[in-house]
Amino acid sequence: MTDDPRLLRYEVEELFFAYVECLDEGEVERWPDFFTDDCLYKIISRENFERGLPLGAMLCEGKGGLKDRVVSVTTTSVYHDRALRHLLSNIRVKGVANGVIDVQANYAVLETLTNEFTTVFNAGKYLDKLVREGDGLKFKEKLCVFDSVMVPTSLIFPI
Amino acid sequence: MTDDPRLLRYEVEELFFAYVECLDEGEVERWPDFFTDDCLYKIISRENFERGLPLGAMLCEGKGGLKDRVVSVTTTSVYHDRALRHLLSNIRVKGVANGVIDVQANYAVLETLTNEFTTVFNAGKYLDKLVREGDGLKFKEKLCVFDSVMVPTSLIFPI
Amino acid sequence: MTDDPRLLRYEVEELFFAYVECLDEGEVERWPDFFTDDCLYKIISRENFERGLPLGAMLCEGKGGLKDRVVSVTTTSVYHDRALRHLLSNIRVKGVANGVIDVQANYAVLETLTNEFTTVFNAGKYLDKLVREGDGLKFKEKLCVFDSVMVPTSLIFPI
Numbered sequence: 001m002t003d004d005p006r007l008l009r010y011e012v013e014e015l016f017f018a019y020v021e022c023l024d025e026g027e028v029e030r031w032p033d034f035f036t037d038d039c040l041y042k043i044i045s046r047e048n049f050e051r052g053l054p055l056g057a058m059l060c061e062g063k064g065g066l067k068d069r070v071v072s073v074t075t076t077s078v079y080h081d082r083a084l085r086h087l088l089s090n091i092r093v094k095g096v097a098n099g100v101i102d103v104q105a106n107y108a109v110l111e112t113l114t115n116e117f118t119t120v121f122n123a124g125k126y127l128d129k130l131v132r133e134g135d136g137l138k139f140k141e142k143l144c145v146f147d148s149v150m151v152p153t154s155l156i157f158p159i
Numbered sequence: 160m161t162d163d164p165r166l167l168r169y170e171v172e173e174l175f176f177a178y179v180e181c182l183d184e185g186e187v188e189r190w191p192d193f194f195t196d197d198c199l200y201k202i203i204s205r206e207n208f209e210r211g212l213p214l215g216a217m218l219c220e221g222k223g224g225l226k227d228r229v230v231s232v233t234t235t236s237v238y239h240d241r242a243l244r245h246l247l248s249n250i251r252v253k254g255v256a257n258g259v260i261d262v263q264a265n266y267a268v269l270e271t272l273t274n275e276f277t278t279v280f281n282a283g284k285y286l287d288k289l290v291r292e293g294d295g296l297k298f299k300e301k302l303c304v305f306d307s308v309m310v311p312t313s314l315i316f317p318i
Numbered sequence: 319m320t321d322d323p324r325l326l327r328y329e330v331e332e333l334f335f336a337y338v339e340c341l342d343e344g345e346v347e348r349w350p351d352f353f354t355d356d357c358l359y360k361i362i363s364r365e366n367f368e369r370g371l372p373l374g375a376m377l378c379e380g381k382g383g384l385k386d387r388v389v390s391v392t393t394t395s396v397y398h399d400r401a402l403r404h405l406l407s408n409i410r411v412k413g414v415a416n417g418v419i420d421v422q423a424n425y426a427v428l429e430t431l432t433n434e435f436t437t438v439f440n441a442g443k444y445l446d447k448l449v450r451e452g453d454g455l456k457f458k459e460k461l462c463v464f465d466s467v468m469v470p471t472s473l474i475f476p477i
Contacts, residue, residue, distance in 0.1 A: 017409075020408050021408060021410065024443070046242055083442075085424055086408065087246055087424060089245065089405075090175075090176040104180070106179070106244055108246055108269060110441045114467055115467060115468060116466070117468065118426075118441045118465060119276075121277075122277070123244045123269045147242035148242075148275070150276065165328050249338050249339060249405075251332075265404060265405060279435070279437065282428045284342070306428070307430045308432055309433060309435065
């Protein structure tokens, strides 16, 4: 584990950017590779998160859970053709303890449907726990807390 | 004062990210801590700024002025429940002279009202002057030049 | 050419931020200075790009082509008064070979028309090739792949 906070933030940013590129390019099959085997992935509304209510819009436990989600995403045929585009900001290392790196970041996902203009699909913050595995960083936990209380019906893909 | 431009930009980014997190988390009571005692905080439209017209949508002089704003914000009850989410980009150190660091950055504030989807609330640029105080950086001047000529009626919180 | 990936990304970011600032400030006359003499600049829809169709929404070959575009932009009087604001994210150095640096980044351009609120004008990704010229980096190729299949009629300025 590096002791240089600048180097650590650089590494974290590179992981986040690769993660986002995977999703924006529609290569969802590679998505589980960014996680540890015992990971937790959850998308939850700000309201439920702040009230301590557990119900999320998406929940995947373990890399197997992520792979199940990939199967359901890639075999579902009822979604519109659309492009997703992530903008990340404010990527901050909040702390490092026992080999776990706490990271918080703001995200916005822009959506462009065929024959329509671009809108903000979903925005919020990531509250993530990263660990070093092999020669890189992986998500042990990724919590996407979105600002709306409404869940878009098209929230099928991970964000 | 560091002579390494990369280190300086890193420090500036860390300040901006902490600033934004304070506002996005709704912890406006901590907002004045990011400023010097003799600070100037102003939100102004692009049109007025470019014409040299002084009228701004919000003006706070000195840390006392910021604290007054905090009181008025936290005791006002007529605003909607909403989430704000800042995206920053293009954080650039434009120059350093006499201990004052000139910084310019692009910002967008996304807004999510209860039961509505996310929209762009306000966008523009920060034109800031930073100084070193103690072991960190503080805003001596923060000028938020927003792109619209319209002032949203809900512009109550600092941005 | 630096071998330090962190330094290289810092240099690339500084180039991108200066480029964006030039456009956001409306200083389009300086825009060709960011390119090499033999550059290629193209704005193309995601659909055409992915299908290998060559037709773009804007194409400039060589610095002369860029300067022609500047003339047409600055002498056209049929566009609205508006502010453009770029948000960049995920700036990634994808590879370096034979002195050419491959860079990919996400962009969103926000637009604010007079008396209207801010909307997302265009979003997509940059697929760029950079080379070192003199003591700085320049764009040898800049490909703007936007997410919509619709071309906004107001796509007059470079993005």
